[in-house]
Amino acid sequence: MGVLGKPAELLEIESVLDDQVPVIRRFTGGGTVIVDHGTVFVTFICNKEAVPNLQPYPRPIMSWSSSLYGKVFQGIGDFHLRENDYVFGNHKFGGNAQSITKNRWIHHTSFLWDFNVQNMSYLKHPKRAPAYRSARSHLDFICRMKDYMPRSTFMDKTVEATETQFSLRPIQLEAIRTCLEAEFCPSSRFLTNEELEAAAVALQS
Numbered sequence: 001m002g003v004l005g006k007p008a009e010l011l012e013i014e015s016v017l018d019d020q021v022p023v024i025r026r027f028t029g030g031g032t033v034i035v036d037h038g039t040v041f042v043t044f045i046c047n048k049e050a051v052p053n054l055q056p057y058p059r060p061i062m063s064w065s066s067s068l069y070g071k072v073f074q075g076i077g078d079f080h081l082r083e084n085d086y087v088f089g090n091h092k093f094g095g096n097a098q099s100i101t102k103n104r105w106i107h108h109t110s111f112l113w114d115f116n117v118q119n120m121s122y123l124k125h126p127k128r129a130p131a132y133r134s135a136r137s138h139l140d141f142i143c144r145m146k147d148y149m150p151r152s153t154f155m156d157k158t159v160e161a162t163e164t165q166f167s168l169r170p171i172q173l174e175a176i177r178t179c180l181e182a183e184f185c186p187s188s189r190f191l192t193n194e195e196l197e198a199a200a201v202a203l204q205s
Helices: 013-018 058-072 117-122 151-163 173-180 193-204
Strands: 039-047 079-082 085-088 091-100 104-112
Touching: 013 117, 013 193, 039 151, 058 079, 058 091, 058 104, 058 151
Parallel strands: none
Antiparallel strands: 039 104, 079 085, 085 091, 091 104
């Protein structure tokens, strides 16, 4: 869930509790997504001056990322940015969220490489939805990225496109263990069952 998301408006709380589905409130904005092995994340964490002439505001950053992914999906599935989503035609396959501070910004995307149809039943139809959704159900609104390109191709092309903006070097997980062990107080957190139950009760009252 995005930082301002309200569980009672976004989740089928009874099903979430019955099936013990973990719910995370992340520190960035954006909507609510189902995350599993079929989700691919790409995140840019940048200093303010990392991209020349890019103003550190939501719309310019969104436009910049759309231009980068335009290289990745060039000639594939009528790719474009619609409102804050990446789509093929009018079907969403990528959701975006951001957090911007004085000297840094983060822009991350959850790509629907694949998804379990049953899991979509944990989500309610949001009160605030993009106009192009046109009140479609989740399954009519989204599509699987795997139907358009191999996963390895997506990853290779994303690296290639990113290299047009930055100098890249691969880092193994072991090399950043010390960073992971540093003291850090994350603002993303799991919602407790008590919080979810309280939200359900408030909705009924």
